[in-house]
Amino acid sequence: MRVRVGGTTAHVAEGASVLDAVRAAGIGLPTLCHDDRLTPAGSCRACLVRAGGKVVAACVTPAAEDAPIEVDADDLRVLRREAVEVIVSVLPPHALDGEHGGSELARVCHDLGIAPDTARGAGGRGRDDSHPYVRLDRDLCIACGRCVRMCAEVQGTFALTLAGRGSDTVVAPGTGGPWAESDCVACGGCVDTCPTGALTEPGLPGGDRAPELPCTRTTCGYCGVGCSLDVLTSGDSVTAVLPARDGPVNRGHACVKGRFAHGFLRSPDRLTRPLLRRDGRLEPVSWEEALGHVARGLRAAVAAGGPGAVAAISSARATNEENYLLQKFMRTVIGTSNVDNCSRLCHAPSAAGLTAAFGLPGGTDPFEDVESADCLLLVGANPVEAHPVVGARLLQRVLRGTRLVVADPRAVGLARHADVHLRPRPGANVALFHAIAHVMLAEGLIDDEFLRERSAGLPELTALLADYSPDRTAAVTGVPASDVVAAARLFGLAERPAIVYGLGVTEHLHGTDGVRALSNLAILRGAVGTGRGFGVNPLRGQNNVQGASDMGALPDLLPGYAKVTDADARLRAERVWGVPVPPGPGLRIPEMFAAARSGELRALWILGEDVCATDPDSNQVVQALERCQLVICDELFLSETARRADVVFPAASWLEKEGTFVNFDRRFQRVRAALAPPGAARPDFQIIHAVAAALGADLGCATPAEALAECGRLAPVFAGLSHERLDREGAVPWPCRHPDRPGESSLYRERFATPDGLAHLGAVPYLPPGEEPDDRFPLVLVTGRRWAHYNSGGMTRRTDNLLLDPTDRLDVHPVDAARHRLGDGDRVTVRSRYGEAHLTVQVSDDVTPGQVFCAFHFPASGVNALTSDRGDAATSCPEYKVTAVRLEPVGGKARASETDQEFPGR
Secondary structure: OEEEEOOEEEEOOOOOEHHHHHHHOOOOOOOOOOOOOOOOOOOOOOOEEEEOOEEEEHHHOEOOOOOEEEOOOHHHHHHHHHHHHHHHHOOOHHHOOHHHOOOHHHHHHHHHOOOHHHOOOOOOOOEEOOOOOOEEEHHHOOOOOHHHHHHHHHHOOOOEEEEOOHHHOEEEEOOOOOHHHOOOOOOOHHHHHOOOOOEEOOOOOOOOOOOOOOEEEEEOOOOOOOOEEEEEEEOOEEEEEEEOOOOOOOOOOOOHHHHHOOHHHHOOOOOOOOEEEEOOEEEEOOHHHHHHHHHHHHHHHHHHHOHHHEEEEOOOOOOHHHHHHHHHHHHHHHOOOOEEOHHHHOOHHHHHHHHHHHOOOOOOOOHHHHHOOOEEEEEOOOHHHHOHHHHHHHHHHHHOOOEEEEEOOOOOHHHHHOOEEEOOOOOOHHHHHHHHHHHHHHOOOOOHHHHHHHEEOHHHHHHHHOOOOHHHHHHHHOOOHHHHHHHHHHHHHOOOEEEEEOHHHHOOOOHHHHHHHHHHHHHHHOOOOOOOOOOEEEOOOOOOHHHHHHOOOOOOEOOOOOEOOOHHHHHHHHHHHOOOOOOOOOOOHHHHHHHHHHOOOOEEEEEOOOHHHHOOOHHHHHHHHHHOOEEEEEEOOOOOOHHHOOEEEEEOOHHHOOEEEEOOOOEEEEEOOOOOOOOOOEOHHHHHHHHHHHOOOOOOOOOHHHHHHHHHHHOHHHOOOOHHHHHHHOEEEOOOOOOOOOOOOOOOOOOOOOOOOOEEOOOOOOOOOOOOOOOOOOEEEEEEOOOOOOOOOOOHHHOOHHHHOOOOEEEEOHHHHHHOOOOOOEEEEEEEOOOEEEEEEEEOOOOOOOEEEEEOOOHHHOHHHOOOOOEOOOOOOEOOOOEEEEEEEEEEEOOOOHHHHHOOOO
């Protein structure tokens, strides 16, 4: 559409505003109530122009074809100036000078010629400094509503409102009372959008309009969303971490962890020197001494038990290049494929199930496409807490009319907004998915042409599904038949359905079967590889779960998912690496621990994983480490695992290293160092090289960039990727087979990656979970994440996030709480068939009677002493979601947690 602005012709899209047209013409126009991310309000009148002969607010007025727009007339400039002067006149003098002199309001006043002394209000409305990350100066609030709209329209928390009347109107928490006690989830969006400095981040002058500080663009090292962040630094510390407005996934948004939880970097208990165990105690030593001890220990282990006596656990917290280098070290220097990563404990069933169904071990579609679905099937995931940026964007789609089916035992997050909420018994996923498929087949909610031409296995699945009617499965799943039918119809009648799932699908005894059965629904609907729907997409829990496996940190797969048993794949690797590759698979993580307990595994190297806190049946894990002759640990802090190591290497964090991560929808993105590691700490990439050198080996690929390039020569799906390209383009999805071609964000448009090119339906029967409640253990425990913390809490508990969520707690339904005579804040011992944990009760109807829920962010509670080492038959992924337990009240309300005592003053 062509629009005339003054003497300039501008071209804008249909539906554009007059403000858009003025900007397209290259003309600046002040705004105070406007943020491009938000619905226009038109309340401040700072953007007055003349359009079609009328004086209008440019931000809320649609542009018209060939309509003249006048901006620079004297009367318009006077009107804009007067509108802003009225706003400024009631503000106190400090609104336009000192700390807030760089605010958006101050810049607008400067451009309009409004002097600082125009602000002459009396003030006195007070402050709210209760929140650790958001400060409110009510005297600076102009009631523009941007923060309220940000909280509603971007974050979806609806925690803020405008309170008061007239000139006393001010932003306030919707619940009343202090900010810290509100529903705020500390995403920081309100601070980012505030134009006056009424809302600020402590330590960052002028909110997000900081003075000129060094700024480093990197990728968040918390969950698997892959938010782009701008890290502002001063000296050797982080001043602020801001969401990148042009971030391909987060688009200027962030969560409490990525935005604010960086205080761990300079925690007083950060490891800064190598530690070596002497006479039962870990003591600081030089790098030379620590490396020499490790080299001698590794040589001794190989001499005594062969290469198979050594194993390594890599990390989703490490970069792609570090994961690649560690698996290369194990295969080429040690001579074993005993290397695994923590995806074994979460999304290994995703890799196995998606590969079996479609051919590749990643989600089928980019998030932008998933976001445009007209029906979302969200299964076993709570992205509002575990992946907040994704959760917020999905919520906005639902609020705008996207239909939503949630399958989750708990009524949390998006489940509260669902058209249909299915609450299956933990462990009944396969039966539930088959019941939905049964209805789709019975009612013809399938794509016959797609099934005929692009799929295999329909006769076998049809025969199996005959026994899975909603009426028959209700006894197993606990889901009423009518709800199953409603869900099947919503999904089956949608034009663009999409499936998003999380650990509630994978962390089961039959997790791979769950992924296969869930994938069946997309195949039956023809909603994968066609553009008529957006497939099946896992939400990865940690920042680089996808990438750690992509890089071959797996016992049976080489980089790019080639099988180690494939002679051609090994030959290709041998040509790149110049040495033979072990022909057989190595040990998985559970097998490593079993081998350590039996004495067969003599040396274990663990990168950045607190296995004593996060792995199941942790008492058995501790025994394994105690019996292993050499345990090496790369860590930021002296974790439960590091305390039991023989050598601890001080490692760099994600803010102190170079490389790449792969996010949940297969995008490679750059990781850049904003700071140097403290003391003698080093990135894992350098540590691996140093250990290899101590053994007399040269791993080549001296830099992370060279490591990714080498990986591309070995794995064709990564051949088009490089640091240089990512620096230029920002984010590139794999497969990316050529440097001059784009990556494949949407998969399988021509054929599936299976040997026959077809999508494979999985006729997998329902099998019961490994745990069942009984008279001794009558409740079922489900474990997961909460919004303020991350995994074992090693980073977030060393930040002010601890003030937002200070202790572990157990969600107990009111019926079960009454039966056990428990109330909020009571201490309780939770016992299972494997161990015990000590938690604080939170009475909640988020869970159903007979079920309890807790997170695993506070290792001192001992939650993973409860969980069993039973694992998925195909992948050994533990059954974290089904543990039979009983509760034993211990009397009294909760006192300060052990974590509070560990980090006093936080």
